[in-house]
Amino acid sequence: MQTPTTSGRFRWRIVALLFLATTINYVDRQVLSFTMTDELFRKEMLDIPPDHNGIPTVLTREATDRFKILYGDVDAAFKFAYAIGFLLAGWLIDRIGTKRGFSLGIFFWSVSALMTSFVSNMAGLRWARTSLGLGESANFPAAVKTVAEWFPRKERSFANGLFNAGTNVGIILTAVSVPYLILNFGWRSSFFVTGLLGFGLLILWWFTYTKPERNPQLSASELAYIRSDSDKIPVRKVSWTRLLGFKQTWAFAIGKFMADPIWWFYMSWLPDFFNSNDALDQKLDLKSFGVPFLIIYVVSDAGSVFFGWLTTQFMNWGWSANRARKTTMLICALCVVPIFFAAQTSSLTVAIALISLATAAHQGWAANTYTFASDLFPKNVVASVTGIGGMFGAVGGILLALLSGRIITAFGYLPMFIIASCSYLIALILIHLVLPALDPVKAEELDESEYWSVAGRP
Structure with missing residues (x-):
């Protein structure tokens, strides 16, 4: 007789759809960090003519430094909108549903990405990236909620790791x-x-996604497996204020606040690090970015999947969710520590190897922290909790983005990599202090006026 886990695997198609969505989300997000290394782009954004009397204009060091500071401000504007958008997107998705909420997000970010091709100065770029940040914030609340809807608790970290690998792709x-x-x-x-x-993506999502209960291609046995640890009392409505009263929310928010800014630093500044870091014996440009970044993010993909799988494996061995997730996160935090040396080595190969290890560890960390939301809260508030955590991550990103350009132009990349090397260990210590055990919030612990009882009481 077939077991539920072998008789149906439709849920993994849903992960593939989330993987595709996350991939496109990051393509649109990442374009600027490579485009910013283009000389003509820098000149146009700074309102500097590309040539003078037929002779190409050369950007001075002062102009380049000014561009980097303004670029950091644009990056901060994106993250500010992303922070606000995370809260709004999580709230909206929990109220109008995953399908419609995510569709609105995809449409908004796609229009914003397309409109960026028409900007002509830093002010226009700032507004375009602000709009993009609002739209792109829908991706992770929608994806994490989808995983909560389609997977039992023990498979969520692996599923989150799989769709999160789309960031690297x-x-x-x-x-x-x-x-x-x-x-x-x-x-x-x-x-x-x-x-x-x-x-x-919008067309594919709209005509593909449904909840498990409404999907005609899902077998009864797989649906029963998905629902094997479902919440018994679904939450109707819970305010952000109420959610902020739980230490589980703060543990998740701390993990995002400390780690997300580091990942965004990599995305925003690694092309410039390889293009302008004087310590390296070789520098990269638009003609040579491809292979090194392929190596870095293929390794990152492997880290996302591996560390998501590792937690699942620990739990299959009988470990508690608390022990399994925190052990995996400790391993991830330790793997990031050596990255400070990437700013000191003259070897491009060593720098790529250290950054690859750190980005892989971050993705493993992300796969496990995203699972906090679905592990610790009822499904109906997962998107809201994810939005709150994402907002805190974006606030941390704003602070680091505002400082990054100024620190890099004044002191180089070493201070930034030192910050990266210790952030995860500090975060894990704080998480453990706030939440020594990963005890889930039960629906009945929420305000009694805000849930449906089994008997149907309003």
């Missing part, structure tokens, strides 16, 4: 395609072409 595709587009068709083509991808 998105960066790889960007590193390979965007330099080609810029070199052959100009920097505007990079935003226009990649912005079109979201509209295809």
Whole structure:
């Protein structure tokens, strides 16, 4: 007789759809970090003519430093909108449903990405990225809620790890395609072409996604397996204020606040690090970004899947969720520590290896922290909790983004990598102090007026 786990695997198709969505989300997000290394783009954003009397204008060191500081401010604007958007997206998705809420997010970010190809200065770029941040914030609340709807608790970290691997694939595709587009068709083509991808995703999502109970292709045995540890009392409505009263929310928020800014630092500044870091014996440009970034983010993908699988394996051995997740997160935190040396080595190979290890560990950390929301809260508030955590992560990203350009122009990349090397260990210590055991919040612990009882009481 077949078991539920072998008689149906439709739920993994849903993960594949989330993987695709996350990939496109990161393509649109990542385009700017590669485009910013293009000389013509920098000149146009700074309102500097590309040539003078037929002779190409050369950017001075002062102009380059000014561009990096302004770029950091644009990055902070994106993250500010992302923080606000995370809260709004989580709230909206919990109220109008995953399908409609995510569809709105995809549409909004795709329009914003496409419109970036028409900006002509830093002010226009700032507004375009702000709009993009609002739309892109829907991806993770929707994806984490979808995993909570489609997977039993013991499989969620692995499922989260799989869809989260799309972040790396998105960066790889960007590193390979965007330099080609810029070199052959100009920097505007990079935003226009990649912005079109979201509209295809929107059509696919709208005509593919349904809840498990409404999906005719899902077998009865697989549905029973998905529902094997479902919440008995579904939550109707819970305010952000109420959710902030739980230490479980704060544990998740701490993990995001400390780690997300580091990942965003990698996304925003690694192309410039490889392009301008004087310590390296070799420098990369639009013609040579492809292979190194392919290596970094293939390793990151492996880390996302491996560390998500590792937690699941620990739990299959009989470990508690608390022990399994925190052990995996400790391993991830330790793997990031050596990254400070990447800013000191002269070897491009060593720098790539250290950054690859750190990004893989971050993805493992992310796969496990995202699972906090679905492990610790009833399904009906997972998107809201994810939105709160994402908002805290974005606030941390805003603070680091505002400082990054100024720190890099004044002191180089070493201080930034030192911050990265210790953030995860500090975060894990704080999480354990706030939440020594990963005890889930039960529906009945929420305000009694805000849930449906088994008997149907309003």
